[in-house]
Amino acid sequence: MIHMTGVNKHFGPLHVLRDVELTVPTGQVVVVIGPSGSGKSTLCRTINRLESIDSGRIEVDGKPLPAEGRELARLRADVGMVFQSFNLFAHKTILENVTLGPVKVRGMKADEARKLGMELLERVGIANQADKHPAQLSGGQQQRAAIARALAMKPKVMLFDEPTSALDPEMITEVLDVMISLAKDGMTMLVVTHEMGFARRAADRVVFMADGQVVEDATPESFFQNPESDRAKDFLSKILAH
Amino acid sequence: MNVIIDNIDLFWDGLLGTLMICAYAAVGSLVLGVVLGIFRVSPVPPLRWIGQAWVTVFRNCPLTVVLFFCAFGLPELGVDFPDFYLWVGILGLVLYTSAFVCEAVRSGINAVQPGQAEAARAIGLTFTQSLGLIILPQALRTVVPPLGSVLIAMVKNSALVGAFGVGGELFATVDTLTSARGLPLIPVLVGVAIGYLIITLPAGALLGLLERKVAIAR
Ligand SMILES: Nc1ncnc2c1ncn2[C@@H]1O[C@H](COP(=O)(O)OP(=O)(O)OP(=O)(O)O)[C@@H](O)[C@H]1O
Numbered sequence: 001m002i003h004m005t006g007v008n009k010h011f012g013p014l015h016v017l018r019d020v021e022l023t024v025p026t027g028q029v030v031v032v033i034g035p036s037g038s039g040k041s042t043l044c045r046t047i048n049r050l051e052s053i054d055s056g057r058i059e060v061d062g063k064p065l066p067a068e069g070r071e072l073a074r075l076r077a078d079v080g081m082v083f084q085s086f087n088l089f090a091h092k093t094i095l096e097n098v099t100l101g102p103v104k105v106r107g108m109k110a111d112e113a114r115k116l117g118m119e120l121l122e123r124v125g126i127a128n129q130a131d132k133h134p135a136q137l138s139g140g141q142q143q144r145a146a147i148a149r150a151l152a153m154k155p156k157v158m159l160f161d162e163p164t165s166a167l168d169p170e171m172i173t174e175v176l177d178v179m180i181s182l183a184k185d186g187m188t189m190l191v192v193t194h195e196m197g198f199a200r201r202a203a204d205r206v207v208f209m210a211d212g213q214v215v216e217d218a219t220p221e222s223f224f225q226n227p228e229s230d231r232a233k234d235f236l237s238k239i240l241a242h
Numbered sequence: 243m244n245v246i247i248d249n250i251d252l253f254w255d256g257l258l259g260t261l262m263i264c265a266y267a268a269v270g271s272l273v274l275g276v277v278l279g280i281f282r283v284s285p286v287p288p289l290r291w292i293g294q295a296w297v298t299v300f301r302n303c304p305l306t307v308v309l310f311f312c313a314f315g316l317p318e319l320g321v322d323f324p325d326f327y328l329w330v331g332i333l334g335l336v337l338y339t340s341a342f343v344c345e346a347v348r349s350g351i352n353a354v355q356p357g358q359a360e361a362a363r364a365i366g367l368t369f370t371q372s373l374g375l376i377i378l379p380q381a382l383r384t385v386v387p388p389l390g391s392v393l394i395a396m397v398k399n400s401a402l403v404g405a406f407g408v409g410g411e412l413f414a415t416v417d418t419l420t421s422a423r424g425l426p427l428i429p430v431l432v433g434v435a436i437g438y439l440i441i442t443l444p445a446g447a448l449l450g451l452l453e454r455k456v457a458i459a460r
């Protein structure tokens with residue numbers, strides 16, 4: 001579903017992605033972990049071209065990423081993205097946030113979109129918040145709304161960039177539960193997260209990044225039991241220490 | 243006081259004239275300013291340059307110079323049409339004011355969190371859609387107060403159009419009444435000042451209302 005080969009990306013003098021090779025087959029859940037600044041967000045954002053790349057190739061669903069314009073907009077509609085800071089549209093209600101894409105991008109009728117929107121809000125457990133504005137919701141509720149907004153586009157693949165790291169601990173579970181149920185339903189997912197519980201329960205593979213490189217790519221069991229590289233061992237000892 | 247009451251019809255005509263000039267100039271500079279503001283944040287470099295150049299020129303030149311160009315420069319280029327001075331006066335006001343509108347709009351757009359535009363792009367909205375549906379509606383909120391100041395300044399600046407010989411405008415009444423009819427200057431000026439306040443004070447109140455209205459629509 002996602003296929004990256006030889007991807008390089010610079011921010012000025014900073015080489016943030018170095019010859020990245022990564023494949024996410026249809027139906028798989030791949031978790032990306034790694035130290036801060038290792039390029040995880042950038043990796044995620046190149047896949048729907050919120051960041052452009054300097055060299056290499058990215059294919060989504062067998063097609064190379066379009067450069068700009070309508071083609072690119074169409075690709076983005078098929079790739080759901082969930083941000084660390086939710087980024088719900090502040091001037092729209094929760095339901096409007098969810099229905100906007102289907103109506104404006106997919107050309108769905110308003111009442112049909114409303115029905116779909118309510119179903120999705122039901123699914124993520126916040127149907128009773130439909131008419132509120134984002135600022136009136138808790139962080140966990142906002143993130144679940146953001147997931148519903150992405151799902152409304154019926155995406156082929158979902159990208160999550162640290163979806164729970166801006167949340168208070170008691171709200172992390174409610175968001176992870178939604179993500180686990182998505183994974184169970186067979187959604188193709190690329191998830192940047194430090195939630196090891198999620199990685200163990202839902203991931204097919206764990207990708208460890210450091211300094212812009214994919215250092216390890218393994219099943220959760222083998223990665224957590226026997227990390228091969230020193231960087232990964234060091235990283236795991238730090239995050240598992242507490 | 244008698245000077246004002248006796249010539250109330252002239253003052254009234256001047257007020258209407260100024261209102262008319264300001265209405266045209268306000269619509270013109272708002273439309274042009276919003277377009278230029280969008281140019282300044284557009285992903286197309288030449289459009290950004292046009293916006294930048296426009297602001298640099300018209301925000302940094304005195305309005306008097308802009309009006310001189312319109313009123314006396316254009317005829318030298320052979321431009322002429324009926325009510326010439328009225329329309330080039332409005333043109334000068336629009337050119338000048340649009341630069342300030344552009345800057346207000348641009349700063350309003352920049353005040354919208356970048357995450358909003360990213361989320362809009364991420365669900366597949368085109369540049370125009372995310373601008374129209376997500377960015378501009380949110381920018382509007384922060385833009386109303388500075389736009390209000392810009393428009394009120396424009397009303398006051400419109401007096402210069404009168405000074406360039408456009409009759410039937412509030413400031414031109416000063417000349418009509420003092421030179422042609424030989425009335426004392428001070429009461430006439432007071433009358434004209436009241437005329438401007440009659441326009442600007444309600445305009446300010448209206449903007450306050452509008453500001454509260456867009457703030458609630460969160
Ligand atoms: N827009 C940008 N301009 C310049 N440098 C950037 C930009 N975005 C990211 N960087 C830099 O690129 C590197 C990789 O950033 P990235 O956000 O991808 O890391 P990350 O692995 O997601 O880190 P974190 O765990 O802190 O989110 C960092 O050094 C960061 O400072």
Ligand SMILES: [Mg+2]
Pocket residue numbers: 040041042161162
């Ligand atoms: Mg990050």
